[in-house]
Amino acid sequence: MEVRDIDSIHLIGLVFSLTILASVFLMVRERMLKEKYSLVWFVIGFFTLVMSIFKDLMDWFANLIGVYYAPSAFFAILIACAYFLLLNMSVSISGLKTYNKILTQELGLTKLRLEEVEKKIKSREL
Amino acid sequence: MQKDIDECCYIEKEKILIVIPAFNEQHNILKVIGDVRDSLPNADILVINDCSVDSTSVQARMAKGVKVIDLPCNLGIGGAVQTGFKYANSMGYQYMVQIDGDGQHIPQEVEKLANTMGRSGCDMVIGSRFLDIQSYRPTWGRRMGIKVFYHLFRMLIHAKITDSTSGFRIYNRKSIEVLSKYYSNDYPEPDAIIALKKNGLCICEVGVKMREREHGSSSITLIKSPYYMAKVILSILLSCTRTRW
Numbered sequence: 001m002e003v004r005d006i007d008s009i010h011l012i013g014l015v016f017s018l019t020i021l022a023s024v025f026l027m028v029r030e031r032m033l034k035e036k037y038s039l040v041w042f043v044i045g046f047f048t049l050v051m052s053i054f055k056d057l058m059d060w061f062a063n064l065i066g067v068y069y070a071p072s073a074f075f076a077i078l079i080a081c082a083y084f085l086l087l088n089m090s091v092s093i094s095g096l097k098t099y100n101k102i103l104t105q106e107l108g109l110t111k112l113r114l115e116e117v118e119k120k121i122k123s124r125e126l
Numbered sequence: 127m128q129k130d131i132d133e134c135c136y137i138e139k140e141k142i143l144i145v146i147p148a149f150n151e152q153h154n155i156l157k158v159i160g161d162v163r164d165s166l167p168n169a170d171i172l173v174i175n176d177c178s179v180d181s182t183s184v185q186a187r188m189a190k191g192v193k194v195i196d197l198p199c200n201l202g203i204g205g206a207v208q209t210g211f212k213y214a215n216s217m218g219y220q221y222m223v224q225i226d227g228d229g230q231h232i233p234q235e236v237e238k239l240a241n242t243m244g245r246s247g248c249d250m251v252i253g254s255r256f257l258d259i260q261s262y263r264p265t266w267g268r269r270m271g272i273k274v275f276y277h278l279f280r281m282l283i284h285a286k287i288t289d290s291t292s293g294f295r296i297y298n299r300k301s302i303e304v305l306s307k308y309y310s311n312d313y314p315e316p317d318a319i320i321a322l323k324k325n326g327l328c329i330c331e332v333g334v335k336m337r338e339r340e341h342g343s344s345s346i347t348l349i350k351s352p353y354y355m356a357k358v359i360l361s362i363l364l365s366c367t368r369t370r371w
């Protein structure tokens with residue numbers, strides 16, 4: 001009974017990680033996702049894939065870092081990955097905000113110059 | 127030397143830009159522009175409409191000779207004023223004064239700022255509400271906040287600044303150049319003091335009168351003010367540790 005439970009969760013893990021890897025691969029190919037951001041997703045996908053294929057690996061690793069309950073080590077690593085990913089996103093958003101501000105300001109300044117040029121042309125035509 | 131001799135004409139002679147950031151100020155904007163015109167007839171006026179949803183832009187355009195920049199997205203006060211710095215920088219203005227679109231700043235007081243700048247040789251002069259305390263009675267909470275900022279600035283940059291959040295300031299060419307590159311978004315005034323100090327520029331203050339607002343309400347409400355304080359203090363502390371500007 002217990003053996004089958006472990007097997008099914010491993011199967012789910014396998015399908016899950018393969019799905020992640022395949023969708024990230026496809027999204028990068030279709031240019032929906034930038035290569036830069038795909039890297040961390042590939043790492044997460046490979047990590048879960050390896051962990052679901054070699055189930056002893058998790059026990060070995062948990063033992064190594066002194067965690068008694070192996071799945072906890074797995075969660076800890078995933079949470080760390082998520083933190084890293086979120087930080088990465090915050091940095092990206094800050095960068096986007098800065099670019100957005102610069103573009104908005106330049107657009108405003110350019111619109112004013114355009115208006116002035118248009119006015120000059122109009123007064124010349126008259 | 128010339129500047130010191132006839133201080134009264136000092137602002138008229140140089141190229142000065144008045145920047146009026148405005149967000150939903152349709153009731154105030156024309157009056158503010160009129161006031162500026164009355165007291166500074168030779169200054170150029172630039173209104174920066176920070177994506178208002180009312181008729182601020184239309185109203186401002188009704189005043190003749192006023193330049194209006196309509197920002198396509200709402201950037202907040204810092205982003206709007208920085209647009210003014212960029213304009214002043216690219217058009218070669220020697221001086222820039224910020225006058226808020228809500229009518230709080232009194233254009234007649236610009237002369238005081240300019241004279242102080244001419245006399246002291248400082249690169250930025252802040253119009254302070256608290257050096258001349260009779261004109262302005264801030265609430266208890268605000269006074270507390272001001273005190274905290276005063277001591278913070280004294281500790282961090284050894285400058286005695288009584289009104290670090292005042293936006294009523296005159297900038298010269300040097301500070302325009304610095305601030306057109308670095309001007310923060312949400313709480314730019316205290317941050318700008320540090321940016322200028324770190325760039326080796328000189329800052330001083332002069333007491334000015336300010337009005338209570340006629341329409342609308344302040345952006346800093348009672349509930350938001352501790353949040354504002356925390357954000358500004360954090361931003362000041364982080365700015366101080368910054369080595370690359």
